[in-house]
Amino acid sequence: MMMNRKNILFLAIAGLVVLLDQLSKAWILSTLKIHEGFPLVDGFLNIVHVRNPGAAFGFLSGAPPMFRYTFFIVVTVAAILLILHYLRTSRIETPFLASTLALIMAGAVGNLIDRVRFGEVVDFLDLYVGAHHWPAFNVADSAISVGAVCLVAILLRRRKEPTEEN
Numbered sequence: 001m002m003m004n005r006k007n008i009l010f011l012a013i014a015g016l017v018v019l020l021d022q023l024s025k026a027w028i029l030s031t032l033k034i035h036e037g038f039p040l041v042d043g044f045l046n047i048v049h050v051r052n053p054g055a056a057f058g059f060l061s062g063a064p065p066m067f068r069y070t071f072f073i074v075v076t077v078a079a080i081l082l083i084l085h086y087l088r089t090s091r092i093e094t095p096f097l098a099s100t101l102a103l104i105m106a107g108a109v110g111n112l113i114d115r116v117r118f119g120e121v122v123d124f125l126d127l128y129v130g131a132h133h134w135p136a137f138n139v140a141d142s143a144i145s146v147g148a149v150c151l152v153a154i155l156l157r158r159r160k161e162p163t164e165e166n
Contacts, residue, residue: 013103014102017139021140024139031049032047043128049124050136051122052136053065053121073116080105101151106140123141
């Protein structure tokens with residue numbers, strides 16, 4: 001892979017996100033026991049130590065552990081390889097697309113590290129309003145979510161752009 005600006009930007013963002021994700025999880029692991037927490041912004045955000053054996057919103061959390069472990073490892077590695085293949089073979093002309101792919105891949109790598117180490121993902125951000133809580137998440141989850149939203153925006157924008165046939 002030639003080290004051009006696109007690749008340098010991709011690696012810098014991906015590396016920074018994985019580093020922030022793992023450092024924040026290390027801090028949670030060293031500071032809080034499981035299910036402990038404290039308010040960070042009263043009425044809106046708590047820091048908690050929870051584990052998620054599934055994926056987003058607890059997807060597959062009730063599946064047998066070996067199936068879950070294998071499924072998430074295979075899907076995550078496949079997603080990472082697809083992103084790297086796309087980065088290597090496609091003409092990515094905007095830094096925004098390279099950044100978007102870096103966020104998605106870094107999030108996948110951050111949660112993959114947890115799955116390999118613990119068999120589940122360390123989550124610690126608990127957003128809520130009143131009694132309504134969003135499922136706890138982490139830096140990797142945030143990167144995947146932001147990257148996915150940006151990717152959808154890119155795809156929708158491309159779809160609306162006129163082609164030579166129009």
